[in-house]
Amino acid sequence: MSGGERPGGAVARRRMTSAELSIWRSLVDTTTELRRLLGAQLSQDSNLSPADYQVLLALSEAEGRRMRSSVLAATIDWERSRLSHHLARMERRGLIRRDDCATDNRGAEVFLTDEGTDAFRGATLPHTRAIKRHFADALTSEQFDALDGILRSLRDHLHPEQVEAPKREGRR
């Protein structure tokens, strides 16, 4: 898996410090708390749960405001069965519409309805304000730059295959 690591060798010599471990725990706790706070605020300001909002956001950013459910599941990183149950509830509320395509395994085509678009737009301003108030206002621009770099390092480490070469004839 992780190349160059000799079992019991490098690991045993370069142990993680307890400070690093407690930063990991603080990262998990703090992001969990922020997500819950922002989720509660979202439900209060709109009629949308964080899960609804995540689905509407993905659809609103998709070409033609539609996506195959398999692609939607991958985009928001949910299990397909969880998504399918959730979409059924959102469809009953008129936020999305599904057209079954029996021809392949990529699932129904999911559309954002006008009602869903309105609900998403109505929720976005207060939600963005809440993110600003509880998250962005806490940090300096230097801290934002550092956080950006940290997240990039974590992502590159998680997905080394997706690391962009420093120079590349870019198609997109």
Place this chain on the structure above:
Amino acid sequence: MSGGERPGGAVARRRMTSAELSIWRSLVDTTTELRRLLGAQLSQDSNLSPADYQVLLALSEAEGRRMRSSVLAATIDWERSRLSHHLARMERRGLIRRDDCATDNRGAEVFLTDEGTDAFRGATLPHTRAIKRHFADALTSEQFDALDGILRSLRDHLHPEQVEAPKREGRR
């Protein structure tokens, strides 16, 4: 709530940038992915779910390896009803034991059993190694320092009442 913010005034003038918003989304996505990866690894390496591990960790750090369930719920930041269901399952597996105290509203006293202690100890080394491999190994010590400061700023902003004064005669 947030002092000094004039409704529609300061907010409208100092809008959050789209870069800041995308850093927020990346923070949520990256920590979610890391948690899921580490949770899957934990379940594979031990017989514990991340939720089990969280409960065992809190109890193992508590004085006398016991806690009132209300305090445990606050410590790990769970709803009491969710914790109660989860503790029932852990008790059936012998990992914890509960003694009901009918005298007040703070819930049962929850004990870590010897079996729970062994399970926790057995899981900790591989779990810590996985945190090191997937998280700590991705970051330089400068990035750890920066992340520590960022998380401190976020926590202080979320809980201004808990911000420690720069100098204080420390009791603990």
